[in-house]
Amino acid sequence: MKTAALLLLALAFAAGCATPAQRAEAQIRERIMSIRDAIRARQAEGIVRWGTADWSFTGPDGKALDRAAYLIRARGLFERITALDSLETTVERVDIRGDSAEVEITQRMERHERDSATGRVDHVRLRYREHHDWLRAADGWRVRAVRFIGTPERTVLP
DSSP states (O other): OHHHHHHHHHHHHHTTOOOHHHHHHHHHHHHHHHHHHHHHTTOHHHHSTTEEEEEEEEOTTSOEEEHHHHHHHHHHHHHHEEEEEEEEEEEEEEEEETTEEEEEEEEEEEEEEEOTTTOOEEEEEEEEEEEEEEEEETTEEEEEEEEEEEEEEEEEEO
């Protein structure tokens, strides 16, 4: 069903018949996929590429990080990941209200990661949800805040 909706959105956009809201949603979705690709490539800067100057990230522990602190965190995590087996990003909701949008996504990831304390490498499956606040800027849509929704599901695989 989501695939059909995306196809219709793409066709309307290509035909020049898309509404401003449809064009906004298409750009937000495109930029979210760009962020997913940066995670796959383990490029921390790509994750914040579409962020506003005051971009922030709030993790499942409730701790908020600015761009600089987040980049340090992301680079550290990428150093511990020995293999990123898969990453699926699903945009669950895009709610556009004028020059702002609320977005919810679900990420499903499988990776091999080294424990920083023991050095042991675990094969891990993760599922986590995020809430994003997006703003329309002069150069298109930019994400201002990313917040985890709940606690990530983490399963260590055999």
